[in-house]
Amino acid sequence: MRTTIRIAAAIGLVLSFQACETAKDDGKRFGDPCTHDGDCVTDLCYEGTCAKRGATCVAGTAVTQCDDADACTIDACEPTGTCLHRLDATKAECVVHGDVTACTCADAGVTIDPGTCTWPDAAQCSGWHSVAVQNGNTETTEFPSGTELCAFGCCLTIRCP
Numbered sequence: 397m398r399t400t401i402r403i404a405a406a407i408g409l410v411l412s413f414q415a416c417e418t419a420k421d422d423g424k425r426f427g428d429p430c431t432h433d434g435d436c437v438t439d440l441c442y443e444g445t446c447a448k449r450g451a452t453c454v455a456g457t458a459v460t461q462c463d464d465a466d467a468c469t470i471d472a473c474e475p476t477g478t479c480l481h482r483l484d485a486t487k488a489e490c491v492v493h494g495d496v497t498a499c500t501c502a503d504a505g506v507t508i509d510p511g512t513c514t515w516p517d518a519a520q521c522s523g524w525h526s527v528a529v530q531n532g533n534t535e536t537t538e539f540p541s542g543t544e545l546c547a548f549g550c551c552l553t554i555r556c557p
Contacts, residue, residue, distance in 0.1 A: 426542045427483035438544070442482050448544060450479035464509065466555050468541055483542065498538040498556065501525065505557030513550040527552050 424435050428446045433439050436446035453461045453473035462471040462479035469481040499506050501521035510518035517523040525535050530547035539545075541556035 425540050426544075427485070427540060440480075442480060445482055445485075447480060447482035448542065449474075450481055452477055453479050464553075466509075466542060468555075481542070498540050499554065500536055500538055501528075501554065502535070503556070507555045509553040509555060511544075511551045511553060513548070513552055515548070518550075518552060524552055524554060 424430050424446050426446050430436050430441035430446050433441045438446055438448040440447045455473055455475045455477050462473050464481050468484055470484045472480045474480050501524045508519050508524045527545045527547045531545050539554050544551050544553045
């Protein structure tokens with residue numbers, strides 16, 4: 397009986413997770429122009445560009461606590477105590493033909509930020525691939541640098557060189 401309930405609950409969570417992700421599939425990605433939060437798959441439109449929120453921070457303190465180690469983002473701590481990351485479109489290496497640099501995990505120089513994920517391969521391509529597949533992608537799908545995908549209770553972020 398308990399096993400049946402657990403399986404039913406797991407199926408329900410997967411279906412609700414997929415429904416939420418599917419609803420945003422046609423949204424704009426990190427670095428794309430936007431007019432309001434609902435335009436972006438990240439649910440954050442900051443100064444006309446899709447941005448993303450990160451870890452918590454202490455408002456008014458050094459911005460280094462929000463540094464995501466991505467040379468293509470401008471990092472800040474919002475007054476609400478949440479890190480904000482937005483594309484630095486002033487750097488040519490971060491923007492290609494008006495779009496964000498994209499890559500696959502197999503490309504040379506790509507790194508995976510494991511965020512709060514703690515499984516052994518969270519910072520490796522095998523971990524990224526597992527999360528990408530859960531989000532309806534394949535290992536050959538190209539993602540803009542800074543794309544965050546969530547599954548299994550946490551989120552990974554891909555960083556293109």
